[in-house]
Amino acid sequence: MPLPIQADTVEPGDTIIIDSGITFEEAIVGTEAPKSILDELILLDVLYKSVDNKLHQGQILTNEKIGDDIRNMFGFMLENDFIIEKAIPIVHYDWNDSLSMDDNNTYSFCYRNVSYSKHARGMAIDINPRFNPVRWKRAGRPNQPEGAVADTTVNGTLYPGHIVVKEFNKLGFRWGHTFSKYHDDHHFEKR
Structure with a gap:
């Protein structure tokens, strides 16, 4: 799909570095x-x-049902100078979401043979997983990806009250920070 170029975010002559340019x-x-x-x-x-x-x-x-929301969120994040390290379809990681998360890759669809996974239908997105790791509420379990630490002073890190979190919420997404057993701070899903 061609990119809608927004005059306030991209200037004529801007150099764009291509991280991914594959076909469907x-x-x-x-x-x-x-x-x-x-x-x-x-x-x-x-x-x-x-x-x-x-x-x-x-x-x-991603799922076409949330395609407009995802496109709008990327525009919002760009306009607000929110860092995304990379956004590459998970096929690049041989369908291994652990490798993708460890590389701080932002992605949506990753088919898992698990009925509850919103990623299996492309109805979720993970934003900068290394900046926004899964943190278990019960002590003794390592963050995922392993070794990742949430540092709210780093641009690209999400926290309660962050404008990116608020904008996802406005669009009807549930933030993984609110999950009962762990804080999945990189995860947003739509039902």
């Missing part, structure tokens, strides 16, 4: 997802400011 067919190679789920997916080109403070283009493979 390339983005779904090797998935075990059934055709009924694949038929609901779209591949979005998205713009963001990365950790190098430069403009990047990545891609989000």
Whole structure:
């Protein structure tokens, strides 16, 4: 899908670093997802400011039902200088979400043969997992990805009251920080 260029975020002549520029067919190679789920997916080109403070283009493979919301959120994050390290379809990580999270990759669709996973239908998105790790409420369990630490002084880190969290909430997304057993601060899902 072509990128809607917003005059207030992208200037003519801006250099855009391409992190991902694959086709839909390339983005779904090797998935075990059934055709009924694949038929609901779209591949979005998205713009963001990365950790190098430069403009990047990545891609989000997501459910068409939340495609407009995801596109709008990337525009909102760019307009508010919120850092996204990278956004690359998880096929790049051989469908391994642990590798993707460890690389601080923002993604939506990752088919898992687990009925409760919103990622299995592309109805969730993980934002900067290394900056926003899963933190268990019960002591003794390591953060996921392992070794990741939430540091709210780092741009790209989410916390209660953050404008990105508020904007996702306005769009009807549930934030993983509110889960009962752990704080999944990188996770937003829509029912």
